[in-house]
Amino acid sequence: MKNHAVKNGFVGEIEGLGLVDIVQFACLSGDDRKLSVLSEDNLGVLYFADNEIIHAEFGELTGEEAFYRIMSWSSGTFSMIFAKTNQRSIDSSWNFLLLEAARRIDEQNKPAAVNKDSGPYLPKVLVVDDSRFFTKAFVKLFEDQIQAKVIGTATNGKEALKFLEMQTPDLVTLDMTMPVMSGDVALKHIMIRSPAPVVLVSNFNEQLSSRMMDFLRYGPVDVVAKPVSPDSWRLISERLQYILMNVREFCVDNVSRAKSPKLAEEKSVPSRPAEQLVIILGGLGGILELQKIIPALVRSDKTAVMVLQNMYPGIDRHLASYFDAYTPYAVTCLDADEALLGGQCRIGNCHGRRQIVLRQGAPLLSVKENNMNGISLDADNLLHSAAEVFGAKLSVVLLSGVDVDLKLGMEAVVSKGGMIILQEPESSLLPGPLEAIKSLGFEECCLKPEDIPAFLAGRI
Numbered sequence: 001m002k003n004h005a006v007k008n009g010f011v012g013e014i015e016g017l018g019l020v021d022i023v024q025f026a027c028l029s030g031d032d033r034k035l036s037v038l039s040e041d042n043l044g045v046l047y048f049a050d051n052e053i054i055h056a057e058f059g060e061l062t063g064e065e066a067f068y069r070i071m072s073w074s075s076g077t078f079s080m081i082f083a084k085t086n087q088r089s090i091d092s093s094w095n096f097l098l099l100e101a102a103r104r105i106d107e108q109n110k111p112a113a114v115n116k117d118s119g120p121y122l123p124k125v126l127v128v129d130d131s132r133f134f135t136k137a138f139v140k141l142f143e144d145q146i147q148a149k150v151i152g153t154a155t156n157g158k159e160a161l162k163f164l165e166m167q168t169p170d171l172v173t174l175d176m177t178m179p180v181m182s183g184d185v186a187l188k189h190i191m192i193r194s195p196a197p198v199v200l201v202s203n204f205n206e207q208l209s210s211r212m213m214d215f216l217r218y219g220p221v222d223v224v225a226k227p228v229s230p231d232s233w234r235l236i237s238e239r240l241q242y243i244l245m246n247v248r249e250f251c252v253d254n255v256s257r258a259k260s261p262k263l264a265e266e267k268s269v270p271s272r273p274a275e276q277l278v279i280i281l282g283g284l285g286g287i288l289e290l291q292k293i294i295p296a297l298v299r300s301d302k303t304a305v306m307v308l309q310n311m312y313p314g315i316d317r318h319l320a321s322y323f324d325a326y327t328p329y330a331v332t333c334l335d336a337d338e339a340l341l342g343g344q345c346r347i348g349n350c351h352g353r354r355q356i357v358l359r360q361g362a363p364l365l366s367v368k369e370n371n372m373n374g375i376s377l378d379a380d381n382l383l384h385s386a387a388e389v390f391g392a393k394l395s396v397v398l399l400s401g402v403d404v405d406l407k408l409g410m411e412a413v414v415s416k417g418g419m420i421i422l423q424e425p426e427s428s429l430l431p432g433p434l435e436a437i438k439s440l441g442f443e444e445c446c447l448k449p450e451d452i453p454a455f456l457a458g459r460i
Contacts, residue, residue: 004139019071019101020071020075020102020192020277025416026053026080027051031049032047033080033081033082033083034046034082036080037077042058044056044058044073049084049143053067054087055090056070056090061289063089063090064097066089071098071101072105081085083286094418095192096395098192099256102194102400103195103253106253109416117358123148123247124149124150124168124170125148126160126167128153128156128159128160128178129173129178134226134419135153138331141233143389146241147206155179156179156181159180161186165193166409168196171221171244172198173199174201175226176211176215177200178211183215187219189217191257197252198430200216200222200224200239201226201227202223203226204223204314209321210321213251214452216287216291217258218241218257219252219256219288219431221243222287223311224240224309239312243334246430247434249431251429254428255285257288258288267328267329267330270341270342270344271334273363273412274304275303276300276342276390276394276460277303277306277389277390277393277394277395278303278396278398279383279386280293280306280356281308281397281404282309282407283399283401283430284429285308285428286310287315288429289400289428292449292450293397297344297345297457298456298460301342301343302460303460304349305346306340307346308354310349310403311340315349316348318385320332329343330343331347332344332349333346336365337366337367339359352377353367353377354382355378355382356386356390357389367368380405380407380409381409382409383410384408384409384412386418388416390416391416394418395456396410396418397421398422398437398443399423399449400430400434401428401429401433409445419444420444421445421446421455422434422446423448
């Protein structure tokens with residue numbers, strides 16, 4: 001590296017620096033900058049302002065396509081100066097642009113598809129944890145109980161990133177709290193540089209819950225509790241086995257991170273029975289999409305929102321607490337035999353025999369059995385009962401990976417004038433179930449998750 005001192009800062013050359021690192025630096029600095037990149041005979045220019053990429057030029061190309069062409073270059077030289085431009089050809093966030101650039105590069109370099117019928121396949125796993133005890137325990141769990149192959153371990157995020165540059169596992173388990181490079185920083189880099197299905201492993205406590213929920217904006221598949229007892233090891237084994245059963249159907253390239261939410265203003269306490277109901281059902285990948293939907297909902301004092309998400313036991317409490325700070329709805333956990341109130345959002349796990357009934361003229365969520373753990377959601381009964389009570393004032397939103405039987409329930413919703421809204425399969429981590437539902441033809445529309453709140457606002 002050669003440095004030449006100047007009045008304000010340094011200029012120089014650094015070998016081995018990637019364009020992703022340079023672009024991230026320019027975005028995070030917040031200054032008005034111009035980045036010129038030369039690769040062989042190709043010259044590209046990027047402009048930055050207000051922590052975003054605002055303009056790109058390459059030959060006759062401008063905007064996002066010019067940006068993606070520049071980011072595809074593997075080597076070259078660059079110069080960065082303070083400069084402004086009046087042109088603006090890019091509106092997407094820099095996180096989205098880098099993820100999309102990584103996806104396009106990965107698509108170009110993707111090897112031929114593996115023949116799924118060639119025999120038994122052992123999913124490949126990378127375990128990332130700074131504890132030797134938990135690392136050994138997870139390796140034993142995967143190889144002895146889940147029938148997966150651990151192809152590597154790492155003690156921090158930096159080691160994990162180096163591993164991912166050389167090999168592509170089917171699943172990464174990532175501890176949230178580690179030295180050298182913490183889980184959140186590692187997760188951001190993984191999703192930009194080497195997109196892979198990631199399961200976050202965390203201690204569930206009040207100190208970490210908000211940070212844990214914030215991690216989910218970056219696109220992990222799931223979050224599970226760090227085991228502390230034989231029963232919790234059983235729960236995590238079942239959850240990881242369920243994830244690995246679906247892992248070969250994941251489309252990680254479809255995943256886009258959620259924006260950072262804004263704190264909600266002070267809200268009134270719900271008190272009147274709901275006249276309208278929105279039911280949101282989600283499976284693997286659905287927690288990320290909820291991050292795009294719940295904070296953006298427009299409050300209606302006539303509307304109740306019920307979220308049933310397939311997730312690890314205990315996550316619902318943390319999700320409810322997190323979302324309550326960022327949405328105009330009053331958010332609580334979904335319990336048994338509770339009135340459905342306008343301006344209220346209830347969140348629960350996607351299991352149990354639930355139904356909507358009228359009691360003294362007011363809608364009520366009823367649970368047929370006290371112990372719902374392990375009982376699959378009777379979605380047909382739930383949707384049928386909701387359609388009977390709310391009729392045309394019922395909206396049902398189906399998100400990534402929803403894997404419950406819905407055909408009869410959707411028929412009941414549509415027959416009563418209610419509406420089915422599907423997440424676009426092409427935007428989902430696990431599109432297969434949504435594609436199967438779409439083939440039935442019950443949906444009113446297919447939308448990206450970030451477009452669903454505005455659509456619902458027009459209906460409620």
